[in-house]
Amino acid sequence: MGFEPLLRFFYNFVIMNVLRKIRDEEIELIKFLLVKSNLEPNQFIISDMVDEYEGGKMGSVGLGKVGAVYERDIIQAEYSDIDGIEVIISLTKDTENQLLDLDFWKTDFSKLLKYPAPTDLKFKENYTPFTEE
Numbered sequence: 001m002g003f004e005p006l007l008r009f010f011y012n013f014v015i016m017n018v019l020r021k022i023r024d025e026e027i028e029l030i031k032f033l034l035v036k037s038n039l040e041p042n043q044f045i046i047s048d049m050v051d052e053y054e055g056g057k058m059g060s061v062g063l064g065k066v067g068a069v070y071e072r073d074i075i076q077a078e079y080s081d082i083d084g085i086e087v088i089i090s091l092t093k094d095t096e097n098q099l100l101d102l103d104f105w106k107t108d109f110s111k112l113l114k115y116p117a118p119t120d121l122k123f124k125e126n127y128t129p130f131t132e133e
Contacts, residue, residue: 018051019051025117030046051063060104063099071094082113090103
């Protein structure tokens with residue numbers, strides 16, 4: 001078996017992810033998405049520090065505590081980056097009803113070129129706000 005699983009863990013969780021201070025534009029986007037979901041932003045803790053995934057390439061950040069378990073998406077939005085490539089954004093929560101991730105997926109897997117403002121976002125026509133099940 002060797003050290004390969006340990007090295008893979010180290011690479012994925014230590015080298016690829018960077019803990020850093022949350023940016024104002026991220027806080028603004030998170031609060032906007034919560035309000036759009038009919039949720040009160042003050043109901044959620046937005047940490048001062050985030051776990052930057054993939055070295056910041058696509059903009060995804062971890063908002064939850066280490067070991068938190070994904071429960072569901074709160075909301076999804078879309079926008080077009082300045083190169084015209086579609087980006088899908090998901091704000092997720094964990095099983096303890098705390099924010100987990102602000103996840104960006106640029107559909108061609110290239111680097112995010114411009115961080116979106118709330119006014120850049122589009123929502124599906126059949127979008128329904130978040131409700132507890």
